[in-house]
Amino acid sequence: MALSLADIEALFARCGAAQYSGEPVTQLEHALQTAWLAEQAGADDELVTAALLHDLGHLLNDQGESPTLRGIDDLHQYFALPFLRGVFGARVLGAIQWHVDAKRYLCATRPDYWQALSADSKRSLELQGGIFSVERAHEFIAREHAADAVQVRLWDDLAKSPDLQTPPLAHYLARARSCMLAAA
Numbered sequence: 001m002a003l004s005l006a007d008i009e010a011l012f013a014r015c016g017a018a019q020y021s022g023e024p025v026t027q028l029e030h031a032l033q034t035a036w037l038a039e040q041a042g043a044d045d046e047l048v049t050a051a052l053l054h055d056l057g058h059l060l061n062d063q064g065e066s067p068t069l070r071g072i073d074d075l076h077q078y079f080a081l082p083f084l085r086g087v088f089g090a091r092v093l094g095a096i097q098w099h100v101d102a103k104r105y106l107c108a109t110r111p112d113y114w115q116a117l118s119a120d121s122k123r124s125l126e127l128q129g130g131i132f133s134v135e136r137a138h139e140f141i142a143r144e145h146a147a148d149a150v151q152v153r154l155w156d157d158l159a160k161s162p163d164l165q166t167p168p169l170a171h172y173l174a175r176a177r178s179c180m181l182a183a184a
Contacts (some may be wrong), residue, residue: 001083002083002084002085002086002087003083003084003087004087005173005176005177005180008053008056008173008176009169009170009173011056011059011060012027012028012031012059012169015027015059015062016028016031016059018059018062020055020058020160021058021120022118022119022120022121023118023120023160024160024161024162025159025160025161025162027055027058027059028169029162029164029166030055030156030159030160031052031053031054031055031056031159031169032052032166032167032168032169032172033158033159033160033161033164033166034051034052034054034055034152034155034156034159035048035049035051035052035166035172035175036159036164036166036167037051037155037158037159038050038051038052038151038152038155039175041151041155043151044179045175045176045178045179046088046089046091046092046095046179047091047095047148047151047152048172048175048176049088049092049172049175049176049179050091050092050095050096050099050148050152051095051152051155051156052172052175052176053080053084053092053096053176054077054095054096054099054152054156055076055156056076056080056083056084056096057076057077057078057079057080058076060076060079060080060083061076061079076100077096077097077098077099077100077101078097080096081093081096081097084096086181087180087181088176088179088180088181089179089181090144090145091145091148092179093145094143094144094145094146094148094149095145095148095149095151095152096149096152097145097149098140098143098145098146098148098149099149099152099153099156100124100128101128101132101140101146101149102140102146102149102150102152102153103117103121103125103128103153104125104128104129104130104131104132104136104137104140105132105137105140105141105146105150106150106153106154107125107131107132108131108132108133108134108136108137109137114131116157117157118160121157
């Protein structure tokens with residue numbers, strides 16, 4: 001079943017106050033901060049929407065607090081896709097789908113990247129397959145929408161500030177509305 005923007009808003013209202021695993025922000029704060037960082041960088045509506053919704057799978061497949069501590073990879077990057085397919089186009093979906101592999105790519109290609117990751121992000125990295133080899137990193141970045149996923153990932157990493165003020169969810173849902181597929 002595809003989610004409408006009203007469904008997404010309701011999901012954030014119902015689950016957005018949950019703590020973002022191992023971080024000093026809630027799920028909603030993290031989503032809004034990621035979208036805000038995309039907006040501040042001048043990203044278009046599709047990339048801002050991908051930034052807003054990149055972790056929606058955590059809300060749809062709630063595994064409780066810090067599932068990585070229990071050795072669980074919730075596969076959130078894939079979980080949301082069936083709910084968003086038919087609502088948004090390939091660029092939004094691709095950036096969401098590949099944002100976890102983007103972390104694996106960045107660890108392989110930027111020497112200091114791994115050190116800057118939070119403890120939970122390092123744990124999840126291992127559960128998600130670890131750092132890419134040089135060959136896998138080249139294969140990844142050649143994929144369609146991989147560069148967008150890398151950008152979303154970089155904003156994702158920075159979106160963990162407990163006191164950052166952002167526009168409200170309605171602001172970003174309006175941007176999402178502008179890039180919805182006509183059939184949605």
